[in-house]
Amino acid sequence: MNRGIVAELEPIFxxxxxxxxxxxxxxGNFGRFFLEGFLQMEFEKLYVVHPREQEVxxxxxxxxxxxxxxxVDLAVVVSPQDTVPGVVGECAEKGVKGVVIFTAGFGEQGDQGRRLEREILNIAHRGHxxxxxxxxxxxxxxxSRVTHFSGLSRESGTVAMISHSGSLSAILPMAAIAQGIRFSKVVSSGNECDLNAVDFLEYFGQDPETKMIIAYLEGVKDGRRFCQLARSISKEKPIIVWKGGTTERGARAAASHTGxxxxxxxxxxxxxxxxxxxSAQSAEELLDYLQAFYxxxxxxxxxxxxxxxxxxxAVATSDACIEAGLELAELSQGTRRRIAEIIPPVGTSTDNPVDLGMGSGFAPQWYTDSIKAVGEDEGVDLLLIxxxxxxxxxxxxxxxxxxEVNKPAALVSMGLMLMVPTKGIAIYPDGRRAAMALGKLVEHARFKASD
Structure with a gap:
């Protein structure tokens, strides 16, 4: 991988x-909204540029x-479209390392917008x-206390995100943060007239703070480089991607959204x-899989x-496990005898799935003792509760x-409990969603073990 991309992007992040x-x-001014976010993050060396304001x-x-x-290493441009080339020129002269252009009305609008993007790019590159x-x-x-949306956490984590959607670059992290997940970095790359998703993938692949990468992508500009990087990075860091524009109509929508x-x-x-x-097919799936990997x-x-x-x-979830590429474990006779000593002999089962019976709602010890018995079985790799x-x-x-058993576990709450996931256990409202997430863990483990 290219260390040059790290040198270029470090001062921007x-x-x-x-x-x-x-x-x-x-x-209602968008620039004011960005400014509020930076102030909430307590970023210190912050400046406003406006031809008429004295202070904001x-x-x-x-x-x-x-x-x-x-x-100034980073400029966020929220000025009218016709002012953007001049602003970028000032940034290039000033030696600004990176310019975020929030303003729309460029390549997503057609040929004239693409010509304006090329003009801006030529101006920017004169000043590197x-x-x-x-x-x-x-x-x-x-x-670094840099933000693109008010209300995001100031606590760092290990997840990086690349998004072709500005709204999803805020919505998905906020939903994940509610589950206790924290981010190292997020980038909304928009039309990508210069830096693109592949550049950020390469940077996150080398970033020591980032342990996994999620993305919402509508297209890839350098397919060969993307594949080479993704295959290399996936061996070390999971990459979860929700791909938009996979149908003809979706592709048309993507073209009008970000070009x-x-x-x-x-x-x-x-x-x-x-x-x-x-691969995730929706925001729900992406967040489910992220929770499992996190x-x-x-x-x-x-x-x-x-x-x-x-x-x-339990029966329905058994089907979902098979569909997700999992295998129902054959419990050893020793494990089944241990379970038989925990639960009543009637209305229960020591087979897999282990049926604790309705009385378990009043006897949580049946759950915990059975979890330990099953988890200590050498023929079991994952637990689904x-x-x-x-x-x-x-x-x-x-x-x-x-x-105590130290194996990946998912708990299906069935609406009975309000729990936040924690290390070693992921929480889902439905058995199928839990099975799919565990299946993705297995899929990734298989890829890492492949040549």
């Missing part, structure tokens, strides 16, 4: 100073970028300035097979054991039991 171009005191939200304003009497966008939300890096050339669904499936990328260890095999109080969901007790300490008891 960790800037010495940031200029918000176009922020004003008018309510307590931050001093300057007429142009060149008038700022300090180092790189462009993110146009028509994008920008970047989020909690470690992306999507490619066929058949080609995308071939890319997945070659690169080890984990909280669970990689399994040693595909043999899953189901421990359940309700019988019907369904239902449970409505008693208040049930969740904590399950977490402790799972920690």
């Amino acid at each position: 960790y800037p010495r100073g940031v200029a918000i171009v176009g922020a004003s005191n008018r309510e 939200l307590g931050v001093k304003a300057y007429p142009t970028v060149k008038d700022i009497p300090a180092e 300035t790189r462009i993110i966008g146009p028509n994008c939300q920008g970047i989020y890096c909690p470690a 992306a050339l999507s490619g066929s669904n058949r080609v995308w499936k071939a890319v997945l097979a070659q690169t080890g990328i984990i 909280y669970l260890p990689i399994p040693k095999g595909k043999r899953v054991a189901i421990v359940s109080g309700p019988g019907g969901p 369904i239902g449970g007790s409505w008693l208040p300490n049930f969740g904590d008891m399950v977490v402790e039991a799972v920690k």
Whole structure:
């Protein structure tokens, strides 16, 4: 991989100073919104550029970028389209390392917009300035206090995200943050007239703070390089991608959204097979898979054991496990004898799925003891726990039991419990979603073990 991309992008993600171009005191001004986000993050060396304002939200304003009497490595441009070439020229003269262009109305609008993008790119490159966008939300890096949306966490994590959608670059991290997941970096790359998703993939692949990568992509500009990088990075860091524009109408929508050339669904499936990328079909799937990879260890095999109080969901989840590429584990006779000593002989089963019976709702110890018995079986690689007790300490008891066996586990809450996932255990409302997520863990483990 190219270390040059790291040298170019580091000062953009960790800037010495940031200029918000176009922020004003008018309510509803997008530049003001960006400024509020940076102030919430307590970014210190922050400047406003506006030809008429003296100060915005307590931050001093300057007429142009060149008038700022300090180092600026990142500029966020939220000014009208016709002013953008001039602003980029000022940034290039100032030595700004990166320019985020939030302003839309470029390549996604057709040939005239693409010509304007080329003009902006030529201006930027005269000063060795790189462009993110146009028509994008920008970047989020909690470690440096850089943000592209108000209300995001200031706590750093290990997940990086690349998005062709500005809205999803905020919505998905906020949904993940509610599950306790934290991000190292997020980038909304928009039309990609300069830096593109492949550049950011290469950077995140080398970023020591990033342990996994998620993406929403509508197209890839350099397919060969993307495949080479993805295959290499996937061996070390899981890559989960939700691909938009896989149908003819979806591709048309992508072209009008970011100007992306999507490619066929058949080609995308071939890319997945070659690169080890984990494919998600929706925001729900992407978040489900992210939760599994964030909280669970990689399994040693595909043999899953189901421990359940309700019988019907256990049967349906067994089907879902097979469809997800898992295998129902054959419990040893020793394990089955241990379970038989825990649960009543009537209305239960010691086979897999283990049916604890409805009485388990009043006896959470049946769950925890059975989890330990099943988890210690050498023929079991993963655990899937369904239902449970409505008693208040049930969740904590399950977490402790799972920690003892140290195998990937998913708990299906069935709406009975409000729990946040934690290390070693992922939480899903439905057995099928849990099975699919565990299946993706197994798929990734198989890819890592391949030549």
